[in-house]
Amino acid sequence: MSDTNNVLMSMRHLSRTFSQRTGLFGRQSHSVYAVNNVSLDIYRGETLGLVGESGSGKSTFARLALRLIEPTSGTVQFEGKSLTSMGRDELLAFRRKAQMVFQDPYSSLNPRLTVSRLIGEGLDLAGITNVVDRTTETARLLELVGLAPSISNRYPHQFSGGQRQRIGIARALAAGPTFIAADEPVSALDVSVQAQVLNLLLQLQNSLSLTMLFVAHDLAVVRHISDRVAVMFLGRIVELADSDSIYSAPLHPYTRALLEAIPIPDPDRTPPTPPAIEIQPIEGAGCPYAARCRFAVAMCRETVPDLREHEPGHYAACLRAGEI
Amino acid sequence: MTDLLAVNNLQVGFRGVEGPMVVRGVSFTLLPGETVGLVGESGSGKSLTAQAIMGLLPAAASIGKDSSIVFRGTELVRASAKQLQELRGSRIAMVFQDPFSSLNPTMKLGEQVAEVLRMHKGMNKRNALARTAELFDLVRLPDAKTKVSLYPHEISGGQRQRVLLAMSFACRPELLIADEPTTALDVTVQAQILALMRELATETQCGVLLITHDLGVVAETCQRVLVMYAGQIVESGSAQQVLTAPLHPYTQGLLKALPPLDGDRVTRLYSLPGQPPNLGLGIRGCSFLERCPIGRNDPCSIEEPALRAIGHSGQSVRCHLAG
Numbered sequence: 001m002s003d004t005n006n007v008l009m010s011m012r013h014l015s016r017t018f019s020q021r022t023g024l025f026g027r028q029s030h031s032v033y034a035v036n037n038v039s040l041d042i043y044r045g046e047t048l049g050l051v052g053e054s055g056s057g058k059s060t061f062a063r064l065a066l067r068l069i070e071p072t073s074g075t076v077q078f079e080g081k082s083l084t085s086m087g088r089d090e091l092l093a094f095r096r097k098a099q100m101v102f103q104d105p106y107s108s109l110n111p112r113l114t115v116s117r118l119i120g121e122g123l124d125l126a127g128i129t130n131v132v133d134r135t136t137e138t139a140r141l142l143e144l145v146g147l148a149p150s151i152s153n154r155y156p157h158q159f160s161g162g163q164r165q166r167i168g169i170a171r172a173l174a175a176g177p178t179f180i181a182a183d184e185p186v187s188a189l190d191v192s193v194q195a196q197v198l199n200l201l202l203q204l205q206n207s208l209s210l211t212m213l214f215v216a217h218d219l220a221v222v223r224h225i226s227d228r229v230a231v232m233f234l235g236r237i238v239e240l241a242d243s244d245s246i247y248s249a250p251l252h253p254y255t256r257a258l259l260e261a262i263p264i265p266d267p268d269r270t271p272p273t274p275p276a277i278e279i280q281p282i283e284g285a286g287c288p289y290a291a292r293c294r295f296a297v298a299m300c301r302e303t304v305p306d307l308r309e310h311e312p313g314h315y316a317a318c319l320r321a322g323e324i
Numbered sequence: 325m326t327d328l329l330a331v332n333n334l335q336v337g338f339r340g341v342e343g344p345m346v347v348r349g350v351s352f353t354l355l356p357g358e359t360v361g362l363v364g365e366s367g368s369g370k371s372l373t374a375q376a377i378m379g380l381l382p383a384a385a386s387i388g389k390d391s392s393i394v395f396r397g398t399e400l401v402r403a404s405a406k407q408l409q410e411l412r413g414s415r416i417a418m419v420f421q422d423p424f425s426s427l428n429p430t431m432k433l434g435e436q437v438a439e440v441l442r443m444h445k446g447m448n449k450r451n452a453l454a455r456t457a458e459l460f461d462l463v464r465l466p467d468a469k470t471k472v473s474l475y476p477h478e479i480s481g482g483q484r485q486r487v488l489l490a491m492s493f494a495c496r497p498e499l500l501i502a503d504e505p506t507t508a509l510d511v512t513v514q515a516q517i518l519a520l521m522r523e524l525a526t527e528t529q530c531g532v533l534l535i536t537h538d539l540g541v542v543a544e545t546c547q548r549v550l551v552m553y554a555g556q557i558v559e560s561g562s563a564q565q566v567l568t569a570p571l572h573p574y575t576q577g578l579l580k581a582l583p584p585l586d587g588d589r590v591t592r593l594y595s596l597p598g599q600p601p602n603l604g605l606g607i608r609g610c611s612f613l614e615r616c617p618i619g620r621n622d623p624c625s626i627e628e629p630a631l632r633a634i635g636h637s638g639q640s641v642r643c644h645l646a647g
Binding site for chain 2: 224258
């Protein structure tokens with residue numbers, strides 16, 4: 001998998017800061033890293049899961065990958081071309097090949113457009129202009145996501161959350177993408193509907209050979225859908241491995257804490273006792289997780305650990321990974 | 325032991341009593357010191373059930389004629405606004421999903437909690453603030469002393485939920501109604517808040533009605549579970565029974581639809597087809613029939629199943645074919 005020909009997207013030292021205003025009337029401002037020096041490759045045909053808690057920078061990372069926002073520093077390459085140096089035509093081609101599915105199926109669909117016009121926006125990008133072709137293509141896409149073609153003249157409010165998410169997926173597919181970034185696509189859905197949409201995404205990814213960046217906070221969902229998983233904490237990737245090893249043999253203490261905290265519907269399991277106090281992580285020198293980490297030693301507060309390969313394909317950014 | 329709370333044939337509808345009911349005959353009891361989970365998906369009527377108990381239903385909603393909610397011998401359905409006001413915050417406490425909108429953004433945290441003590445316990449301002457600082461310690465807010473004079477926006481979501489728990493337990497309530505108290509929180513913070521809630525409830529022998537969509541949260545917190553679907557309880561029993569040996573095809577489907585965290589990854593998750601029924605259109609027979617993998621024409625489409633006990637284990641199910 002590490003063959004460079006197989007790399008679809010490649011991020012190098014990618015950072016994005018936002019300025020935060022503090023003090024009375026917001027007179028002072030300082031920048032906060034949402035994504036901090038992230039280097040990552042996404043291979044063709046894989047689903048890369050990105051997990052982290054709120055504020056970890058996972059959504060910002062997905063937006064950077066699609067150039068919906070500009071990086072502060074670092075590069076994103078798609079098929080070997082840097083997103084920031086693309087010309088107008090190249091960027092338009094990229095917009096066709098890389099699409100997004102959003103979290104909220106209520107606010108991400110324009111309530112004034114019918115289903116056929118929503119999907120039509122993607123068909124515009126794909127350059128399908130003939131009316132007959134557009135109708136057939138819309139019908140095909142709706143069937144692909146498990147909806148009846150007869151609904152194409154209805155409006156978003158006439159559908160349930162799960163159905164809207166299917167419409168959102170059909171719209172993304174309309175442009176004929178090779179890459180899809182899905183930002184929490186099932187977190188607004190009920191469990192029984194969530195399973196339907198996850199099955200649909202997996203099946204589409206297989207049949208259309210899509211490459212997918214799947215951003216979510218639910219570790220079980222991410223495990224289910226991803227080939228590899230990256231764990232983000234405070235803007236950095238702290239662990240990266242294939243789905244099986246990251247869950248069965250996590251190396252980073254943060255990944256372990258996340259996994260232990262998930263409530264499991266097994267009444268025989270005694271819930272683990274979590275650390276009683278949450279500690280606000282401190283920006284600056286040392287490992288960003290050191291303040292919360294029960295394995296932290298003096299050197300952790302001095303050096304920022306690099307993401308290092310500990311086992312083939314299993315990376316962790318922890319000075320003590322392997323010994324703890 | 326006498327019931328702390330007894331809900332009997334609770335019906336909640338919109339557009340008058342003649343309109344369709346969205347909570348359709350919910351009955352259950354809660355013992356002192358017991359934690360009961362009320363589980364269901366959006367639209368199942370679980371939050372309306374909780375709001376009815378607290379007397380906080382939306383203005384457009386109304387409670388059915390034969391419904392009864394008895395708290396420690398007091399009928400709440402016909403209680404006056406003043407009576408309810410006295411109960412809420414002192415003997416019945418509440419925690420909601422969103423800890424930010426539950427707090428007044430223009431009031432210091434300490435004053436908000438102290439207000440509860442002044443209202444219900446008649447404490448003076450100084451004593452109430454001193455007790456508040458103790459409560460902040462009890463819920464393990466870091467730097468409890470300084471937190472008293474901060475505003476809600478100055479602390480994290482998890483800390484806000486701790487403040488709300490401090491407020492809830494300020495008057496040592498007999499019943500806590502927690503509506504999705506950890507849904508807005510990150511998973512590590514959720515674990516902390518659930519642990520704190522368990523501890524406070526055990527210490528004060530407070531009964532808890534926990535409304536949630538998360539079966540994992542139920543397993544870690546509740547002794548008993550009520551599963552709601554389309555406005556009715558479709559299964560009830562101990563958490564042990566319902567989670568390990570569910571009887572209703574809906575409960576079974578919910579558990580099977582969860583992606584597992586260990587073992588082999590499956591290529592396809594089990595999923596219930598379709599979606600919950602539109603209660604406005606009226607339901608004939610079993611409300612789950614359309615999505616049911618084992619349902620059949622007779623009797624499921626003809627007769628509405630009753631909630632019936634299976635064996636002597638205390639587990640009940642609303643299904644013709646189960647057991």
